[in-house]
Amino acid sequence: MPVFRFCSFVAAFIVALAGCRPAERTPPPANALRDDYGTPITIGRPPQRIVSLNPATTELLFAIGAGPRLVGRSEYDVFPDSARFVPSVGAALRPNIEAVLATHPDLVILYASQDNRPAADRFREAGIQTVAFKNDSIEQFARDARLIGRVTGDSARAATLVDTVMATLARVRAATANLPRPTVFVHAWDRPIIAIGGGSFLSQLLDIAGARNVYADIAAPSATVTLEDVVRRNPDYVLASPVSAPKMRASASWNAIPAIRAGKLLVYDTVLVGRPSVLLGAGAVSLANLIHPGAVR
C-alpha cells in the first residue's frame, strides 16, 4: 500500500515535471501540403462525411458552410448552437476510435497533440483522410483555417472568414495602439493556480487589445504558478471567469494581490475567448472594451 502510493506520487511528480516543459517539440509548420503532424495532405473530392474532434475546428466548419456535412463531433463542441445537433462521438483527446469509425467518415480532423497520434494512425489505416491541426495561436488559426477550407472544398468562404477576423484584429490593434498598456494576469484555473502564458492565443489577444500579459515570458500556453508569484509580478488587472471571480474577491489570500484589493478584478467572457477560432475578432473587441472601456466601437 505505501508502495502504490509512492508510485503514484512519483508518477504524478513526473507528470507535473513533464507538464512544465516549455513547449512540446514544435512540429514542422503546416505548409500548403502538410498538417501539423507533418503528414502530407491530398486535396481531392470535397469530403461529404466529416468528423471534427476539436471545438475550434467544429465552429470553423460551420462558419465556412461545411456544417451540414458534419457527421460527428467531440463531446464539448457546442459552438455554434447548431453543433449540438451533430452526434457526439466522445472525447477529443484519445478519441473513441470505434465511435468515429461507426459514422463512416471520409475526413477526420484531430487536435495535433502527442497523445492523438495513435488515433490518427488508426484512422489512416482504415483508409480515412485524417488531418491534425494545432490551433493554439492566431497565426495557426489563420493558416489552419485556409488549409481546412481547401480540404473541404470551401476555400473561398474560408479565405473570407480569415480576412474578416484578421481585419477586426487589426482594427482593434489600431484603436488601442496609443493607449497605455496595463499588465494583466489571466486566471485560468484555481487548483492548482494556472495562468495563461505567452504561448497562448489569449496572450496574443491581450496584446492586440492593448494590454500586456504579466506571464508573457512563459513560452507555454499555460503554466502552474503560486499566489506569491502573482503578487510579486503585481499585475494592474486580473482577469477571471464569471465563476471564479466572486470567490477570488471574497478570499483573503487572493486579496493579497493589490489589483484585487483595488477592485480591478475583471470578469472576462470565457466562452467568447475560449477558442482560437471564428470569434477571435469578437474576442479581441470584448477584451479591449474590458480593459479600455469604449476604445473600440
Place this chain on the structure above:
Amino acid sequence: MIEFEDVAVRYPRATTNALGGVTLEARRGLLTAIVGPNGSGKSTLVRALIGRIPLERGAIRVDGEAATTLGGAELARRVAVISQREDLAFPLLVSEYVALGRFPHLGIWHAPEETDRRAVNTSIDAAGVADLRERRIDALSGGEWQRVRLARALAQGGDALVLDEPTAFLDVGHEMSVFELLHGLARSGKAVLLISHQLNLVARFADQLVLLHRGAVAAAGPPDSVMQADILERVYEWPLVVSRDPAVGAPTLVPLRRR
C-alpha cells in the same frame, strides 16, 4: 492462592475443548509446576488466567475472589504473569523496562512515587540484574533477559508469579540459576506457578507437579508420585523408564530408543 476449579476452555472455531475441566491450586510458599506434552493445554491455562480466552465452564479464583470480577489491573497487582513471548520491537533500557512492572499500580494517571521506585529497585536486586540497569533489553543474553523479565514481574508486587516456559533457549547454567531463583522466591512466601516441558529439571525443584494430558489433569502431587513410568508412558506415548540418581535425589525420566 490461585485456584483453577473445573476450568474448561474452547478456542473459537475449534471442535474440541482445549481444556476440559482442570482443577489445581498454586499455594503461597510452594513451587507448582504444570507439565505435559505439546498441545496438552499448558499455555491455555495461563491465557485463561489473564482473561485472553473466556471460560466455557468453571472458575479461576485468586485468594478466593473470581478472576473475572477482579478486573485486569487488580489481578495484575496480585499475580505477575511472564508470558512465553515478548516483543522487542522498540527496546527500552532495563531500568525503564522493569519500571513498566508498576503499570498495574500507576495506570495512565498516577505519577511514580517513592513506593514505586523502591519496588523497582528491590526487584532489580532480587533478580540479580543490578549491574544491567543501563543496558538495552535487546543487548542482553538469554539468561540475562529472563532475569530482567523476572525483575519486572517482581516489580508488580503481587504474591503470585506465573511463568510460561521461563527457561526455553537457556543453557544449563542459566537454567539452573533461574530455577534456584524461583525456588528461593517460593520459599520466601510467593506462590510460584510455572509451565515447563522440561520434566526432569522441574522435578528437582517443584513441590507440586500437575501433569496435563489432552486438556485434562492426568496426575497431580509431589514429583515422586507423578513421575511413575506407567503414567508418563501413557501421556507422552513413548517408552521410558524413571530412575533415581542418589546424587540428584529426584526422579528422572529417561526415554528409551525404539528398537
Place this chain on the structure above:
Amino acid sequence: MSVMRWVGLVLALVAASLLAVAVGTVSISISALWDALRHVGDTMAIMVVWTLRIPRVALAVLVGAGLGMSGAALQGTMRNPLAEPYLLGVSGGAAVGAVLGLMAGLGAALLPLAAFAGAIVAVVAAFFVAHAAGARGDPRVLLMAGVVVGAFANAAIMVVMANAEPNTVRNALWWMMGSVSDATWQQIAILAVYVLVGGGALIVVGRQIDVLALGEDAAAGLGLDVDTAIRRVFFIASLLAAATVSAAGLVGFVGLVVPHLVRAAGVRRHRELLVGSAITGATLVVLADLLGRVLRPPSELPLGAVTALIGVPFFLVKLRRLV
C-alpha cells in the same frame, strides 16, 4: 532525552517556521519582515506575510504534528516500525471522498468535509471487516482489513476518474499530491482542535502504548484491556490522520519517518516520543513546504512529492543499517 536536546528540537521548529515566513517568491528583507510582522510598513509585505505565508506555516505545523503523533502511536501499538498513519485505509477513503466531492462541484469550504467523511467511512469499514473476520482487536487482522479497504478505495478512485472530466481529474490529482497553499484560518482552527484533543488523548494513553509494545500477552499480563486499548489508539490516530488529510491532502512519509528520527535521538517511552514526534513532524512539514515553494519558481512542487522525495533516501539508509 536530555533537556538540551528537547530545547534544540523546539528551537529547530521555531527557526524553520521563521525561515518559512521570511523566504518566498516575493523578496522581503529582514527589516521589512520585522515591520510586516508588526503590521507596519509596506502593505504588500504585510499581505504576503500575514495572508499568504503565516497561514501556510501554521497549517504545516499542525499537519506535521498530527501526522507525527499518529505515526508514533501506531508504530508502538502495532509493534511495527513500518506502520504509518494512513494504515487503516485513511488515505484511500479520504481520496474517494475528495474526488466525489470534486465531481459534485464542492467548493473549497466543503471539500475538506467530504475528504474527512470518506476517511472516517474507510476506518469504520476496516474495523467492520476485521470484526466480521472474527478478530477482536488483533492488530494484524485490522492491518489487513485496512489494506483491503485501501485497495478498494484506490480501485474506486480509478473507476471514478476514468469517466470524469479532465478538469475534475486535474483537480483530484492536485489534491492527492498534498498542499498547504489553500490554508484558511478556519481550517487551521479546526485542525488545531483535532491535533490538540487527539494528540492530547494519545499522550494521556502513552503508557498503555509502552505496555502494548511488549506484546499482547505481556500487556494483558500487566492488567491492560488489550483489545480496547488497541482499538482506542487506532481510532484516535486515524482520526488525527483524517483531519490532516482533509486540510492538506495526502502528505505521505511524515508519519512513517518522524518517529524513527525521534527514536534515533534517544527517546524511548511513548509519552515523550509522541511530543517529540509532534515537534519534529511540524518542523519537517514546514521545511518541506518551504522547499516546494522555492525549488522551481514560478510553480510549486506538491507537498506530498517533497515529503516522498525525503522519505525514500531515508529508507534506503535504514535498510542498509538493517542489512
